[in-house]
Amino acid sequence: MQPARIGVYGLGTMGRALALNLAENGVRVAIANRETDWVADTMSEAGPLADRLVPAETLEGFVAALEPARMVLCMIPSGAPMDDMIARLRPLLDRGDVLIDGGNADFNDTRRRAAELAPHGLDYVGMGVSGGAEGARTGPSLMVGGSPESWDRLRPILTDIAARFGADPCVAHVGSDGAGHFVKTVHNGIEYADMQMIAEIYGLLRDGAGWEAGRIAGLFGDWTRGPLASFLVETTAQVLGHVDAETGRPLVDLIEDRAGQKGTGRWTVIEALRLGQSASAIEAAVGARAWSAEIAARHAGSALFNAPPVASDAPSQDALAQALLAGRILSHAQGFAVLRAAAREYGWDMDLSRIAEIWRAGCIIRSALLDDLASALAGQVPHGVLILSPDIAARLADAVPGLRRVVGWAVASGLPVPALSAALAWHDSMGQARGTANLIQAQRDSFGAHGFRRIDRPGDHHGDWPRVDNA
Ligand SMILES: NC(=O)c1ccc[n+]([C@@H]2O[C@H](COP(=O)([O-])OP(=O)(O)OC[C@H]3O[C@@H](n4cnc5c(N)ncnc54)[C@H](OP(=O)(O)O)[C@@H]3O)[C@@H](O)[C@H]2O)c1
Ligand SMILES: O=C(O)[C@H](O)[C@@H](O)[C@H](O)[C@H](O)COP(=O)(O)O
Secondary structure: OOOEOEEEEOOOHHHHHHHHHHHHOOOOEEEEOOOOHHHHHHHHHHHHHHHHEEEOOOHHHHHHOEOOOOEEEEOOOOOHHHHHHHHHHHHHOOOOOEEEEOOOOOHHHHHHHHHHHHHHOOEEEEEEEEOHHHHHHHOOEEEEOOOHHHHHHHHHHHHHHOOEEOOEEOEEEOOOOOHHHHHHHHHHHHHHHHHHHHHHHHHHHHHHOOOOHHHHHHHHHHHOOOOOOEHHHHHHHHHHHOEOOOOOOEHHHHOOOOOOOOOHHHHHHHHHHHOOOOOHHHHHHHHHHHHHOOHHHHHHHHHHOOOOOOOOOOOOHHHHHHHHHHHHHHHHHHHHHHHHHHHHHHOOOOOHHHHHHHOOOOOOOOEHHHHHHHHHHHOOOHHHOHHHOHHHHHHHHHHHHHHHHHHHHHHHHOOOOHHHHHHHHHHHHHOOOOOOHHHHHHHHHHHHOOOEEOOOOOOEEOOOOOOOOOO
């Protein structure tokens, strides 16, 4: 039998879709799965594409079906399952083979695995894949890590299957070892923030303005054209407009308000803090999902905490749109700041503008904004802070008054907007030439003799602070 150019192991939602996408693009693909029934299922779902699939019942058969040097793509859960998979695959692979993990993995694991496999001559590639099942089948956004040599081998195939923004394929080598998974993690962090801010605007309309889901769907539908155009706004309009066939009520009204999370948003925040960054809008979104899980406590709180009456001067639809746009710009900028810091820390040759470009199509956070961010990142970014780029600063100057208006009204009305307000606080902090950290330094020096710098003379200093009497 003719050998396969690449093997896909793991025929769940993503693996199956990617295997079929590869086959559709003329690539011969070996397929295998832990539960072997799924191999036959995939063959029958493939229809005419089945001619390009090489089904395997065993791992040995799967590896033997591949042309050397082999390329194996695993689409399985991250963590221990991937470590087990590597342990089983390693003895079957030869020097020069490339093993790709397309799952949402912790980049620290990817770096460790790449280092462990390198002495065996195996190239380990962490690849971020975004776009869900449909993206994987018709064109995902692909964020590829690993060595430049493995990228040379993977590039033609990945270019064929990736989403396209115009003629530009949404795939790039974003840096060595764990860079691909790091970029995917930050993509997901931004995804969390965007979803949370959308949910906050929904909450203001539902609880502040008393709008029904269908009416809110209409507004989000209007926003799918123009500066807020994006997959997530489109998805929001669709889900808000969906009616439950059994009850005739908007399905969204029947869904428990407890958000799931698999960890990528949390990883973004953890890595940001490790790098001395604060992705505060993303942190707020992760925190809001955690609070959403505390349903019993929130019920108790609702009986205890007296919410103020909703303030009368509700913001206009235009202000709400500006607020969402400003929040989106600020949370993306925080994500790019994390990427910039990580590239510096880990020595990755990371082209931030190219990353914005490959997020313009195929992935979950694709939006009209990303094209503008790509252009801004391609130019001079003052102090490495994206919101200081002239075009982005000008857009914020237009949109922030709306954000301020919306956050102010929400606060006065007792309606929570944790991500929008975190984004605004970051914006306002970055706009303060003289902040308040002088007082923090004074406090630190007074109780711990930590020292401070003065603005009127050089060197390290201590204050002659009065003692606090605790008696
Ligand atoms: N779903 C998305 O939108 C999406 C998007 C981007 C990335 N991802 C990532 O892609 C990966 C796969 O996700 P999915 O949505 O395709 O998941 P899925 O539909 O649940 O499929 C999981 C696959 O992994 C296999 N598997 C599970 N545990 C295994 C183990 N211990 N050893 C070997 N194989 C095992 C399953 O095989 P069995 O049939 O034998 O259980 C199945 O083929 C995950 O890392 C996920 O984070 C998902
Ligand atoms: O880029 C994507 O295709 C998505 O981000 C995808 O990776 C998935 O939908 C997330 O894993 C959801 O993450 P949570 O389950 O943590 O919300």
